[in-house]
Amino acid sequence: MADEIRQLGATTVLVCDPAGPPVATEQDALDLIGAAFAGAEVVAVPANRLDERFFRLGTRFAGEVMQKFVNYHLRLAVIGDIDEHTRQSEALQALVRESNGGNHIWFLRDLDALEARLTAGRAPTPPASGR
Template identity: 55%
Template sequence: MADLVTERSGVPVLVCGDEGAPIASTRDALDVIGAAFSRADVVAVPVGRLDERFFALRTGLAGEIMQKFVNYRVRLVVVGDISGHVAASTALRDLVFESNRGSQVWFVADLGELDTRLG
Protein backbone atom coordinates (compact mmCIF):
# COMPACT_ATOMS: atom_id res chain seq x y z
CA MET A 1 0.00 0.00 0.00
CA ALA A 2 1.27 3.45 -0.88
CA ASP A 3 0.98 6.43 1.46
CA LEU A 4 -2.62 7.58 1.33
CA VAL A 5 -4.60 10.44 2.87
CA THR A 6 -7.88 9.13 4.21
CA GLU A 7 -10.49 10.29 6.68
CA ARG A 8 -10.57 8.27 9.90
CA SER A 9 -13.18 9.12 12.52
CA GLY A 10 -13.65 12.47 10.79
CA VAL A 11 -9.94 13.38 10.87
CA PRO A 12 -7.72 13.54 7.77
CA VAL A 13 -4.88 11.04 8.28
CA LEU A 14 -1.88 10.28 6.10
CA VAL A 15 -1.60 6.51 6.46
CA CYS A 16 1.92 5.54 5.44
CA GLY A 17 2.31 2.25 3.64
CA ASP A 18 4.52 -0.54 4.93
CA GLU A 19 6.69 -0.51 1.82
CA GLY A 20 7.59 3.19 1.76
CA ALA A 21 10.93 4.81 2.36
CA PRO A 22 12.36 4.23 5.84
CA ILE A 23 12.27 7.07 8.33
CA ALA A 24 15.84 7.11 9.59
CA SER A 25 16.57 10.82 9.99
CA THR A 26 14.94 14.15 10.65
CA ARG A 27 15.10 14.83 6.92
CA ASP A 28 13.03 11.69 6.30
CA ALA A 29 10.56 12.88 8.94
CA LEU A 30 10.33 16.28 7.22
CA ASP A 31 9.58 14.53 3.92
CA VAL A 32 6.63 12.74 5.55
CA ILE A 33 5.45 15.94 7.23
CA GLY A 34 5.65 17.68 3.87
CA ALA A 35 3.50 14.97 2.30
CA ALA A 36 0.90 15.51 5.02
CA PHE A 37 1.11 19.28 5.24
CA SER A 38 -2.23 20.99 4.49
CA ARG A 39 -3.78 17.62 3.60
CA ALA A 40 -3.74 15.72 6.89
CA ASP A 41 -3.66 16.50 10.61
CA VAL A 42 -2.27 13.09 11.59
CA VAL A 43 0.45 10.86 10.15
CA ALA A 44 0.18 7.13 10.89
CA VAL A 45 3.55 5.44 10.43
CA PRO A 46 3.91 1.66 10.60
CA VAL A 47 6.59 0.45 13.00
CA GLY A 48 8.46 -1.19 10.12
CA ARG A 49 9.11 2.19 8.46
CA LEU A 50 10.99 3.49 11.52
CA ASP A 51 14.71 2.89 11.76
CA GLU A 52 15.63 0.63 14.70
CA ARG A 53 17.54 3.55 16.24
CA PHE A 54 14.17 5.24 16.86
CA PHE A 55 13.50 2.69 19.60
CA ALA A 56 16.95 3.05 21.21
CA LEU A 57 16.30 6.33 22.98
CA ARG A 58 19.97 6.94 23.73
CA THR A 59 20.48 7.70 20.02
CA GLY A 60 18.18 10.73 20.26
CA LEU A 61 16.47 9.85 16.96
CA ALA A 62 13.00 9.40 18.48
CA GLY A 63 13.19 12.75 20.22
CA GLU A 64 14.40 14.53 17.09
CA ILE A 65 11.69 13.01 14.90
CA MET A 66 8.92 13.57 17.43
CA GLN A 67 10.02 17.19 17.89
CA LYS A 68 9.75 17.84 14.13
CA PHE A 69 6.14 16.64 14.18
CA VAL A 70 5.38 18.82 17.21
CA ASN A 71 7.03 21.86 15.62
CA TYR A 72 4.94 21.51 12.46
CA ARG A 73 1.76 20.73 14.43
CA VAL A 74 1.22 17.39 12.72
CA ARG A 75 0.29 14.54 15.04
CA LEU A 76 2.43 11.41 14.80
CA VAL A 77 1.01 7.95 15.39
CA VAL A 78 3.32 4.93 15.43
CA VAL A 79 1.25 1.92 14.40
CA GLY A 80 2.20 -1.66 15.22
CA ASP A 81 3.62 -3.99 17.80
CA ILE A 82 6.52 -2.48 19.76
CA SER A 83 6.19 -4.81 22.75
CA GLY A 84 9.69 -6.25 22.23
CA HIS A 85 11.23 -2.79 22.24
CA VAL A 86 9.21 -1.73 25.28
CA ALA A 87 10.14 -4.88 27.20
CA ALA A 88 13.82 -4.13 26.60
CA SER A 89 13.72 -0.47 27.66
CA THR A 90 12.15 1.12 30.72
CA ALA A 91 12.82 4.54 29.21
CA LEU A 92 10.91 3.64 26.03
CA ARG A 93 8.06 2.19 28.09
CA ASP A 94 7.83 5.48 29.98
CA LEU A 95 7.97 7.51 26.75
CA VAL A 96 5.14 5.47 25.23
CA PHE A 97 3.05 5.81 28.39
CA GLU A 98 3.52 9.57 28.60
CA SER A 99 3.04 10.10 24.86
CA ASN A 100 -0.21 8.16 24.86
CA ARG A 101 -1.53 10.40 27.65
CA GLY A 102 -1.11 13.43 25.40
CA SER A 103 -2.49 14.35 22.01
CA GLN A 104 0.59 14.93 19.81
CA VAL A 105 2.32 11.52 19.61
CA TRP A 106 0.62 8.16 20.10
CA PHE A 107 1.74 4.56 19.91
CA VAL A 108 -1.11 2.22 18.88
CA ALA A 109 -1.32 -1.46 18.03
CA ASP A 110 -3.34 -1.02 14.83
CA LEU A 111 -5.48 1.41 12.83
CA GLY A 112 -8.59 0.27 14.71
CA GLU A 113 -7.04 1.57 17.93
CA LEU A 114 -6.21 4.83 16.13
CA ASP A 115 -9.85 5.16 15.07
CA THR A 116 -10.97 4.63 18.66
CA ARG A 117 -8.55 7.28 19.94
CA LEU A 118 -9.58 9.77 17.25
CA GLY A 119 -13.29 9.16 17.89
Protein backbone atom coordinates in the same frame (compact mmCIF):
# COMPACT_ATOMS: atom_id res chain seq x y z
CA MET B 1 -0.32 0.40 -1.29
CA ALA B 2 1.30 3.79 -1.40
CA ASP B 3 1.07 6.34 1.40
CA GLU B 4 -2.46 7.71 1.24
CA ILE B 5 -4.69 10.31 2.80
CA ARG B 6 -7.72 8.77 4.54
CA GLN B 7 -10.55 9.91 6.76
CA LEU B 8 -10.57 8.17 10.14
CA GLY B 9 -13.67 9.46 11.81
CA ALA B 10 -13.66 13.21 11.27
CA THR B 11 -9.86 13.40 11.05
CA THR B 12 -7.73 13.40 7.93
CA VAL B 13 -4.79 11.01 8.32
CA LEU B 14 -1.77 10.30 6.15
CA VAL B 15 -1.58 6.51 6.40
CA CYS B 16 1.92 5.40 5.48
CA ASP B 17 2.53 2.22 3.53
CA PRO B 18 4.20 -0.47 5.68
CA ALA B 19 6.40 -1.32 2.68
CA GLY B 20 7.45 2.29 2.12
CA PRO B 21 10.91 3.71 2.64
CA PRO B 22 12.39 3.73 6.13
CA VAL B 23 12.33 6.79 8.32
CA ALA B 24 16.03 6.86 9.13
CA THR B 25 16.88 10.58 9.10
CA GLU B 26 15.34 13.85 10.16
CA GLN B 27 14.87 14.60 6.45
CA ASP B 28 12.79 11.43 6.09
CA ALA B 29 10.53 12.71 8.88
CA LEU B 30 10.31 16.10 7.18
CA ASP B 31 9.34 14.36 3.93
CA LEU B 32 6.39 12.75 5.72
CA ILE B 33 5.45 16.09 7.21
CA GLY B 34 5.56 17.62 3.73
CA ALA B 35 3.30 14.86 2.39
CA ALA B 36 0.87 15.53 5.24
CA PHE B 37 0.50 19.13 4.11
CA ALA B 38 -1.91 17.78 1.47
CA GLY B 39 -4.48 18.12 4.24
CA ALA B 40 -3.66 15.56 6.93
CA GLU B 41 -3.75 16.34 10.64
CA VAL B 42 -2.19 13.03 11.72
CA VAL B 43 0.58 10.91 10.22
CA ALA B 44 0.26 7.17 10.90
CA VAL B 45 3.67 5.54 10.46
CA PRO B 46 4.07 1.77 10.74
CA ALA B 47 6.59 0.97 13.46
CA ASN B 48 8.53 -1.23 11.05
CA ARG B 49 9.35 1.84 8.91
CA LEU B 50 11.12 3.55 11.79
CA ASP B 51 14.85 3.06 11.98
CA GLU B 52 15.96 0.97 14.95
CA ARG B 53 17.58 4.09 16.44
CA PHE B 54 14.10 5.48 17.02
CA PHE B 55 13.53 2.85 19.71
CA ARG B 56 16.94 3.33 21.36
CA LEU B 57 16.29 6.57 23.18
CA GLY B 58 19.97 7.23 23.84
CA THR B 59 20.40 8.04 20.14
CA ARG B 60 17.95 10.96 20.51
CA PHE B 61 16.51 10.14 17.09
CA ALA B 62 12.99 9.59 18.48
CA GLY B 63 13.08 12.96 20.19
CA GLU B 64 14.25 14.69 17.02
CA VAL B 65 11.50 13.08 14.94
CA MET B 66 8.77 13.71 17.50
CA GLN B 67 9.84 17.34 17.94
CA LYS B 68 9.57 17.92 14.18
CA PHE B 69 5.93 16.78 14.25
CA VAL B 70 5.14 18.98 17.25
CA ASN B 71 6.85 21.97 15.61
CA TYR B 72 4.70 21.56 12.49
CA HIS B 73 1.51 21.06 14.53
CA LEU B 74 0.96 17.52 13.28
CA ARG B 75 0.14 14.49 15.35
CA LEU B 76 2.24 11.35 14.90
CA ALA B 77 0.87 7.85 15.45
CA VAL B 78 3.37 5.00 15.50
CA ILE B 79 1.31 2.00 14.44
CA GLY B 80 2.21 -1.59 15.23
CA ASP B 81 3.76 -3.97 17.68
CA ILE B 82 6.75 -2.49 19.48
CA ASP B 83 6.80 -5.30 22.02
CA GLU B 84 10.41 -6.27 21.43
CA HIS B 85 11.58 -2.71 21.92
CA THR B 86 9.61 -1.94 25.08
CA ARG B 87 10.74 -5.19 26.73
CA GLN B 88 14.30 -3.98 26.37
CA SER B 89 13.83 -0.45 27.67
CA GLU B 90 12.04 0.91 30.72
CA ALA B 91 12.71 4.40 29.37
CA LEU B 92 10.86 3.54 26.15
CA GLN B 93 7.98 2.09 28.18
CA ALA B 94 7.76 5.39 30.06
CA LEU B 95 7.88 7.39 26.83
CA VAL B 96 5.03 5.30 25.38
CA ARG B 97 2.90 5.78 28.51
CA GLU B 98 3.56 9.52 28.64
CA SER B 99 3.00 10.02 24.91
CA ASN B 100 -0.23 8.05 24.88
CA GLY B 101 -1.54 10.26 27.66
CA GLY B 102 -1.04 13.36 25.54
CA ASN B 103 -2.44 14.72 22.31
CA HIS B 104 0.50 14.79 19.90
CA ILE B 105 2.36 11.47 19.75
CA TRP B 106 0.73 8.06 20.15
CA PHE B 107 1.90 4.47 20.01
CA LEU B 108 -1.00 2.26 18.92
CA ARG B 109 -1.56 -1.35 17.90
CA ASP B 110 -3.35 -0.68 14.62
CA LEU B 111 -5.38 1.79 12.60
CA ASP B 112 -8.59 0.71 14.36
CA ALA B 113 -7.07 1.86 17.66
CA LEU B 114 -6.11 5.16 16.02
CA GLU B 115 -9.62 5.64 14.69
CA ALA B 116 -11.06 4.89 18.14
CA ARG B 117 -8.71 7.45 19.67
CA LEU B 118 -9.64 10.07 17.12
CA THR B 119 -13.40 9.53 17.19
CA ALA B 120 -14.01 8.94 20.85
CA GLY B 121 -11.21 10.94 22.38
CA ARG B 122 -10.45 7.86 24.47
CA ALA B 123 -7.13 6.80 25.81
CA PRO B 124 -5.36 4.74 23.16
CA THR B 125 -5.03 1.00 23.21
CA PRO B 126 -1.46 0.39 24.34
CA PRO B 127 0.94 -1.36 21.99
CA ALA B 128 1.44 -5.07 22.52
CA SER B 129 3.74 -4.62 25.51
CA GLY B 130 4.01 -0.90 26.00
CA ARG B 131 2.72 -1.40 29.53
